[in-house]
Amino acid sequence: MQFEKRRLGETKLEIPTLGLGCASLAGNMAAVAETDARATIAAALEAGIDYIDTAPFYGFGKSERLVGDGVRARREELILSTKVGRLLAPQFGPYDPPNGWVDPLPFVDVFDYSYDAIMRSFEDSLQRLGLNRVDILYVHDIGEATHGKARNAVLWDQLANQGGYKALRELRDNGTVSAIGLGVNEWEVLMDAFELGDWDAFLLAGRYTLLEQTSLSPFLETCIARKASVVIGGPFNSGILVGGDTWNYGKAPEEIVRKVGIIQSVCADFGVAMPAAALKFPLTHPAVASVIPGPRTPTELQQILDWWAVDIPDGVWDAMADKGLFAPGTPLPSGKTV
Known part of the structure; x- marks a missing residue:
C-alpha cells in the first residue's frame, strides 16, 4: 500500500500516516507468541509501513530486540523511534512482572530522566536493537497522572534541571538523532514541556x-x-x-x-x-x-489495513x-x- 507522508515538525523526516506501535508485540496485557510478533513486523514492512515505534519498557527490552531483528536488513528504508526515561535492572529468580507484561525479559524498569541516565538509556537501546541509530527519541511516561504530583516533581527536576533535556538537545543538535519529543498518555505534561524549549514531535496515546x-x-x-x-x-x-x-x-x-x-x-x-x-x-x-495502532498478529495487522482502505x-x-x-x-x- 501507499501511505501519505507528513513532515515531522521542522525536521527533514517524513513519516507515513499509518505506523506500527510495538508495545503489544512484547506481551502488553496479553501473551503474544514470538513467531507472531516477528511475522507482524515483517508483514508491516511488506505492506509499506515504514515508521515503527518501540521502547525499553515494552516487555523490558523484548520489543526492542524483536524490532531490531525485524528491521535490520531494511534499516535505511525506515523511520524508527524509541524512548528514554527508564533504565532496566536485571532480576534473578522467579518474580511477578509488573505493569501487566506477559513473559517479559528478566528486568524491571527504573525511572531516571537525568543527563547520564538518558545517555545510557539511548546507548542501551542501540545495543538491544542491534542498530547504530534511531531517528526519533521520546521521553517516556513522565507526568503527574503517571507518577503522582510529588514523585513527578522529582522526576521533572531531573529532566529540566539535571541535564535530561540538555542530553536530548545534544543528541539532536549533533545529528545523532533527527527528532526529540515526549511519549505519554497525558497531554498536560506536554504543555509543561514547551516551557523547557523546543520539541519536534510528541507521541500522545x-x-x-x-x-x-x-x-x-x-x-x-x-x-x-x-x-x-x-x-x-x-x-x-x-x-x-x-x-x-x-x-x-x-x-x-x-x-x-x-x-x-x-x-x-x-x-x-x-x-x-x-x-x-x-x-x-x-x-x-x-x-x-501519524497514527500507530498496535496489532499483535499478521491477521490483526491485515484487519487494520482493511479498515484503513x-x-x-x-x-x-x-x-x-x-x-x-x-x-x-x-x-x-x-x-x-x-
Missing part, C-alpha cells in the same frame, strides 16, 4: 481519538504555533473502539461504554466499521502526522457532530469544524 478530544485545546493549538507534530498512539483507546471492553488499559466505565455505543450506532447507520473511523479521525487535525462518507462525521460526540473546535474529515 489515547487523548485525541474518535472517543476523546481532551487535548484539542490548548495542546494541539500550541503544537501548531510551535511547529511540533503529534503521533497518535492508542487510536482505539485500548480496545474499546474495536469492540472490546477496555479503556485506558482497564475496564471501561459505563459512561465510556454508552458513548462508544452511540459512535457504533452512527457508523452502523452508514455501513462503516467503527475502527475504520477511529483510524482516520485523528489525521484531520493539522498537527497530527475504507472510504468513509462525510455524513458519518457530520452525524457524530450532531450527536455532540466531538469537542468544540474539532476539525472534521468532512471539512467542517465543530
Whole structure:
C-alpha cells in the first residue's frame, strides 16, 4: 500500500500516516507468541509501513530486540523511534512482572530522566536493537497522572534541571538523532514541556481519538504555533473502539461504554466499521502526522489495513457532530469544524 507522508515538525523526516506501535508485540496485557510478533513486523514492512515505534519498557527490552531483528536488513528504508526515561535492572529468580507484561525479559524498569541516565538509556537501546541509530527519541511516561504530583516533581527536576533535556538537545543538535519529543498518555505534561524549549514531535496515546478530544485545546493549538507534530498512539483507546471492553488499559466505565455505543450506532447507520473511523479521525487535525495502532498478529495487522482502505462518507462525521460526540473546535474529515 501507499501511505501519505507528513513532515515531522521542522525536521527533514517524513513519516507515513499509518505506523506500527510495538508495545503489544512484547506481551502488553496479553501473551503474544514470538513467531507472531516477528511475522507482524515483517508483514508491516511488506505492506509499506515504514515508521515503527518501540521502547525499553515494552516487555523490558523484548520489543526492542524483536524490532531490531525485524528491521535490520531494511534499516535505511525506515523511520524508527524509541524512548528514554527508564533504565532496566536485571532480576534473578522467579518474580511477578509488573505493569501487566506477559513473559517479559528478566528486568524491571527504573525511572531516571537525568543527563547520564538518558545517555545510557539511548546507548542501551542501540545495543538491544542491534542498530547504530534511531531517528526519533521520546521521553517516556513522565507526568503527574503517571507518577503522582510529588514523585513527578522529582522526576521533572531531573529532566529540566539535571541535564535530561540538555542530553536530548545534544543528541539532536549533533545529528545523532533527527527528532526529540515526549511519549505519554497525558497531554498536560506536554504543555509543561514547551516551557523547557523546543520539541519536534510528541507521541500522545489515547487523548485525541474518535472517543476523546481532551487535548484539542490548548495542546494541539500550541503544537501548531510551535511547529511540533503529534503521533497518535492508542487510536482505539485500548480496545474499546474495536469492540472490546477496555479503556485506558482497564475496564471501561459505563459512561465510556454508552458513548462508544452511540459512535457504533452512527457508523452502523452508514455501513462503516467503527475502527475504520477511529483510524482516520485523528489525521484531520493539522498537527497530527501519524497514527500507530498496535496489532499483535499478521491477521490483526491485515484487519487494520482493511479498515484503513475504507472510504468513509462525510455524513458519518457530520452525524457524530450532531450527536455532540466531538469537542468544540474539532476539525472534521468532512471539512467542517465543530
